[in-house]
Amino acid sequence: xxxxxxxxxxxxxxxxxxxxxxxxxxxxxxxxxxxxxxxxxxxxxxxxxxxxxxxxxxxxxxxxxxxxxxxxxxxxxxxxxxxxxxxxxxxxxxxxxxxxxxxxxxxxxxxxxxxxxxxxxxxxxxxxxxxxxxxxxxxxxxxxxxxxxxxxxxxxxxxxxxxxxxxxxxxxxxxxxxxxxxxxxxxxxxxxxxxxxxxxxxxxxxxxxxxxxxxxxxxxxxxxxxxxxxxxxxxxxxxxxxxxxxxxxxxxxxxxxxxxxxxxxxxxxxxxxxxxxxxxxxxxxxxxxxxxxxxxxxxxxxxxxxxxxxxxxxxxxxxxxxxxxxxxxxxxxxxxxx
Numbered sequence: 001x002x003x004x005x006x007x008x009x010x011x012x013x014x015x016x017x018x019x020x021x022x023x024x025x026x027x028x029x030x031x032x033x034x035x036x037x038x039x040x041x042x043x044x045x046x047x048x049x050x051x052x053x054x055x056x057x058x059x060x061x062x063x064x065x066x067x068x069x070x071x072x073x074x075x076x077x078x079x080x081x082x083x084x085x086x087x088x089x090x091x092x093x094x095x096x097x098x099x100x101x102x103x104x105x106x107x108x109x110x111x112x113x114x115x116x117x118x119x120x121x122x123x124x125x126x127x128x129x130x131x132x133x134x135x136x137x138x139x140x141x142x143x144x145x146x147x148x149x150x151x152x153x154x155x156x157x158x159x160x161x162x163x164x165x166x167x168x169x170x171x172x173x174x175x176x177x178x179x180x181x182x183x184x185x186x187x188x189x190x191x192x193x194x195x196x197x198x199x200x201x202x203x204x205x206x207x208x209x210x211x212x213x214x215x216x217x218x219x220x221x222x223x224x225x226x227x228x229x230x231x232x233x234x235x236x237x238x239x240x241x242x243x244x245x246x247x248x249x250x251x252x253x254x255x256x257x258x259x260x261x262x263x264x265x266x267x268x269x270x271x272x273x274x275x276x277x278x279x280x281x282x283x284x285x286x287x288x289x290x291x292x293x294x295x296x297x298x299x300x301x302x303x304x305x306x307x308x309x310x311x312x313x314x315x316x317x318x319x320x321x322x323x324x325x326x327x328x329x330x331x332x333x334x335x336x337x338x
Contacts, residue, residue, distance in 0.1 A: 034070065034071070035071045035072070035073050036070060036071065036072045036099050036100075036308075036311070036313065037072075037073045037075070037093075037096070037097070037098040037099050038061070038072060038073070038074045038075070038098065038099065038100050038101075038102060038307060039075055039077070039089075039090070039093035039098045039100075039101045039102065040054070040057065040074055040075065040076040040077070040102045041077055041079060041086055041089055041090060041093075041101065041102065041103045041104060041105075042054060042076065042077070042078055042079065042104045043079050043081055043086070043104050043105065043106040043130065044078065044079070044080060044081050045078040045080075047222060047250075048224075048249070048250050048274070048276045048278065049129075049248065049249070049250075049274045049276055049294075050104055050129065052274075052276060052277070052296050053104075053128070053129065053296055053299050053300065054076065056296045056297055056299060056300035057074075057102070057299075057300040057303055057304060058074065058076075059300065060297070060300040060301055060303075060304045061074050061304060064304055064305075064308065068308075068313070068314055070313065075093075075098075077089045079106050081106055082106060083105075083106040083107045083110050085106075086103075086105070086106050086114070087113050087114060087117075090103070090114045090117055090118060091117055093118075093123075094117050094118055094121045094123060097121075098123060099123070099124075099307075099311050100123065100124050100125070100126065100307040100308075100310060100311060101114075101118055101123060101124070101125045101126070102125075102126050102128065102303055102307060103125055103126070103127050103128070104127075104128055104129050104130055105127060105130045105132060106130075107190065108130050108131055108132050108133065108190065108191065108192065109132075109133060109190065111127070111132035111133075111136045112136050112139075115132075115136055115139055115140070115143065119139065119140045119142070119143070123142075124142035124143070124144070124307065124310035124311060125142070125143050125144070126144045126145075126146060126303050126306050126307050126310070127143070127144065127145045127146070128145065128146040128147060128299070128303050129146075129147055129148075130147075130191060130192075130193075131145050131147055131192050131328075132145070137327070137328070141327070142310050144306045144310070144327045144328070144329070145327065145328045145329070146299060146302045146303050146306065146328075146329045146331065147193075147328075147329075147330065147331065148193075148294040148299075148330065148331045148333050149330045149333070150192060150193040150194075150195075150196035150197045150200070151196050151200050152330075152333055153193070153197050153200075153273050153292045153294075153333055154196060154197040154198070154199065154200030154201040154203075154204065155200050155201070155204045156292045156333060156335050157197070157201045157245070157271055157272075157273055157290075157292055157335075158200070158201045158202075158203075158204035158205045158208070158210075159204070159335065160271055160289060160292075160335055160337055161180075161201075161205060161210065161243070161245075161269075161271060161289075162204075162205065162208050162210055163337075164269070164289060164290075165180070165210055171269070172242055172243060172269055173211075173242055174240075174242045174267040174268070175240060175242075177240075178211055179211045179212070179213045180210065180211055180212045180213065180242045180243050181213050181215050181238070181240050181241055181242045181243070182212055182213070182214060182215065182241070182242060182243040182244065182245050183214075183215050183216050183217060183230075183231070183234050183238075183241055183243075183244055183245070183255075184198065184214060184216070184217030184218075184245050184246075185217070185218070185220040185227050185230060185231075185244065185245070185246040185247060185251040185252065185254075185255060186198055186217060186218065186219050186220060186247050187219070187220070187221065187222045187247040187248055187251075188219070188221055188222065189219055191222075193247070194247050197247050197273060198247060201245055202245075212243075215234070215238050215240075215241060216234055216237070216238070218230050220246075220247075220251040220254070222247070222248050222250055222251060223250060223251065223254070224250040224251065224253050224254035224257070225254060226251065226254065227246065227250065227251030227252065227253070227254025227255050227257075227258075228254035228255065228257045228258045229254075229258075230254075230255075231244065231254065231255035231257075231258035231259065232258040232261070232262075235258060235259070235262055235265065241268055242267075242268065242269070243268065243269050243270070243271075244268065244269070244270035244271070245271055246270060246271065246272045246273070247273060248272055248273050248274050249272035249273065249274040249275070249276045249278065249279035249288075249291055250272075250274075250276070250278075251272070252270045252271065252272030252279070252288060252291075253272070253278055253279065253282060253288070255270050256270055256282065256287050256288065269289040270287075270288055270289060271288070271289050271290050271291065272288060272290075272291040272292075273291060273292045274291060274292070274293070274294065275291050275292060275293020275294060275296075275334070275336055276291075279291045279336075280293070280336060283336060283337065283338060284338070289337065290335060290336060290337040291335075291336050292333050292334070292335055292336070293333065293334045293335075293336050294331050294332075294333055295331055295332045295333070295334065298331050298332055299331045301317075301320070302320055302329045302331065305317055305320055306320070306324075306329070
């Protein structure tokens with residue numbers, strides 16, 4: 001009887017353990033992934049190049065999530081070309097304890113307030129495309145910059161013109177008078193890319209003894225509509241335009257729009273910078289002589305990887321580390337003529 005009693009007690013204990021284990025297993029939740037919060041601040045949504053870069057950043061974030069088994073909340077905001085708006089957007093991200101800010105600054109000379117707000121809260125910043133002044137970039141060790149070197153872009157743009165001229169001078173010098181008469185479309189006057197691209201495209205042409213003569217130039221603020229309006233006026237004023245040199249693709253495409261509207265003008269060549277899809281399509285159609293394409297996938301990878309390494313989520317890839325110079329990274333630029 002005693003033995004039977006002991007067996008019953010043992011069975012009760014076993015069943016209790018099984019039930020308890022099952023209960024605990026059923027109640028155990030799969031650990032949630034840590035959510036990394038990135039605030040992506042753009043100066044304008046409707047800038048073609050920035051829109052292209054934004055798309056690549058969004059795609060690379062998805063790749064990073066899969067590769068590292070993390071969850072990333074990427075919130076994108078539009079400053080609508082207003083620095084005060086962007087300042088408030090940064091303040092909001094800081095108040096919500098975002099991990100890293102990715103900033104395409106509106107005014108490169110007015111980044112100090114955003115830097116003070118973010119760095120004061122210990123939040124790293126990865127600036128891109130529009131480079132703040134060096135004093136601001138050097139205010140903390142967790143501030144980075146990703147961009148495409150404007151000097152090399154200007155030089156490569158000049159090489160497209162030089163190659164075309166050397167191959168067939170008449171293809172650029174339409175009337176064969178021995179001079180390339182050009183008009184110049186410039187970006188924002190305060191943007192480092194606009195200033196440096198302009199300087200080096202002209203300097204490189206002159207250093208290579210290309211016979212150029214400037215007819216006119218004006219600020220087109222990177223916009224296709226402004227490039228178009230300026231070119232329309234120049235076509236009325238000058239009958240001997242050979243070439244349009246543009247600081248970016250959108251303004252170059254605007255100039256082409258004006259030429260197309262005129263209907264009876266042929267031969268004028270145009271060169272841009274950025275390598276947007278629209279520009280590459282125009283090259284394929286024979287409407288644009290060439291552009292300088294920034295590797296936008298590399299752009300996105302550098303921005304996201306710098307952000308993640310700045311908060312210790314992953315180690316910076318060797319290929320990015322090798323090109324990082326004093327927390328600044330230059331994206332490769334590729335000439336496109338076909």
